[in-house]
Amino acid sequence: MHEWALAEAIVKLIENSAVENRTNRVDYVEITLGELQQVDEEILLYAFNELLTILKNEKNIEVVKYQLVKERAEFKCNRCSFIWSPDVSAMPANELEMIHFIPETVHSFISCPRCGSHDFEIIRGRDLSVRLTHGTKV
Numbered sequence: 106m107h108e109w110a111l112a113e114a115i116v117k118l119i120e121n122s123a124v125e126n127r128t129n130r131v132d133y134v135e136i137t138l139g140e141l142q143q144v145d146e147e148i149l150l151y152a153f154n155e156l157l158t159i160l161k162n163e164k165n166i167e168v169v170k171y172q173l174v175k176e177r178a179e180f181k182c183n184r185c186s187f188i189w190s191p192d193v194s195a196m197p198a199n200e201l202e203m204i205h206f207i208p209e210t211v212h213s214f215i216s217c218p219r220c221g222s223h224d225f226e227i228i229r230g231r232d233l234s235v236r237l238t239h240g241t242k243v
């Protein structure tokens with residue numbers, strides 16, 4: 106869907122960070138991807154890899170190692186405070202898509218496994234974050 110744009114944004118971040126730190130070497134990049142993000146990991150990694158090659162060839166900035174970390178979704182019930190991780194892989198694609206565009210719709214598909222309430226919060230799984238490690242500077 107938007108994997109290329111996402112990969113581009115991450116690579117731009119790496120470039121800016123390298124320039125800011127006056128280095129052309131980034132030791133480690135960790136991309137944390139919430140499982141409620143509708144992102145195709147394979148396409149993202151492919152795009153990321155391609156763009157890293159361009160970054161190296163054109164700007165001489167090298168990324169030594171990178172990793173994509175999946176963050177499990179976690180919901181917290183507002184009625185009984187129960188915290189649980191839904192089985193996102195078992196959810197139909199159209200529901201996930203709706204949740205992606207209108208996160209509030211999650212309440213119509215999912216209810217608390219303990220008390221059945223539809224009143225809960227998404228506490229994890231919606232984020233995308235990038236963490237970089239340079240030589241000595243962290």
Ligand SMILES: [Zn+2]
Nearest residue numbers: 182185217220
């Ligand atoms: Zn509950």
